[in-house]
Amino acid sequence: MLEETGLAYEPHRIDILADESHDPAFLALNPNGKIPAIYDPSGTPLALFESGAILLYLADKTGQFISADPNTRYETIQWVMWQMGGVGPMFGQLGFFNKFAGKAYEDKRPRDRHATESARLLGVLDERLSGRDWVMGTDYSIADISLLGWVRNLIGFYEARELVGFDCFLHVQAWLDRGLARPAVQRGLQVTAA
Ligand SMILES: N[C@@H](CCC(=O)N[C@@H](CS)C(=O)NCC(=O)O)C(=O)O
Numbered sequence: 001m002l003e004e005t006g007l008a009y010e011p012h013r014i015d016i017l018a019d020e021s022h023d024p025a026f027l028a029l030n031p032n033g034k035i036p037a038i039y040d041p042s043g044t045p046l047a048l049f050e051s052g053a054i055l056l057y058l059a060d061k062t063g064q065f066i067s068a069d070p071n072t073r074y075e076t077i078q079w080v081m082w083q084m085g086g087v088g089p090m091f092g093q094l095g096f097f098n099k100f101a102g103k104a105y106e107d108k109r110p111r112d113r114h115a116t117e118s119a120r121l122l123g124v125l126d127e128r129l130s131g132r133d134w135v136m137g138t139d140y141s142i143a144d145i146s147l148l149g150w151v152r153n154l155i156g157f158y159e160a161r162e163l164v165g166f167d168c169f170l171h172v173q174a175w176l177d178r179g180l181a182r183p184a185v186q187r188g189l190q191v192t193a194a
Helices: 024-029 051-062 070-098 109-129 142-155 170-180 183-193
Strands: 037-040 046-049
Touching (some): 024 046, 037 051, 051 070, 051 142, 070 109, 070 142, 109 142, 109 170, 142 170, 170 183
Antiparallel strands (some): 037 046
């Protein structure tokens, strides 16, 4: 989002595998101990956590990636909320059961439950993207930005491509390719890779 908007920013790498998200300095920004969080020193300084709130704040600050039309604006927020309440938690837990500590659990029902629900969510997104380039149609928005990273990680970092039958979701695949081809997304990925 910061690359897309062109806002000046200073990235800080927080290594969650080294538990840096629970360092006191980071907890001062986000008492919930999870990335991402931002601190905006301009105007009245503001610390924010939860990616949905951050995206909305930056969209309103710049007047970009959210519509000024009230109905379209709330529909965009609806899809961001859908990511926050459904996609993020479900894909994240699937990652836990498929790749991290939960992988060793003998009982595969929790993994399969999260895989089934993740596939259902991908189906909802696939349907939404049928006949649309982006979640809100022709305009790329914070709804897409909120979802791209999770979908990319589901089939990449979390290694769940086959488990969720990703190859069936042709509209999601085309959307992911379009999103990843955006120069700002590529620049953002380089920041986190550094
Ligand atoms: N709803 C939160 C989710 C944040 C989240 O799950 N962050 C994960 C990485 S994707 C994290 O910081 N995990 C470290 C931990 O739980 O200790 C948001 O969208 O900002």
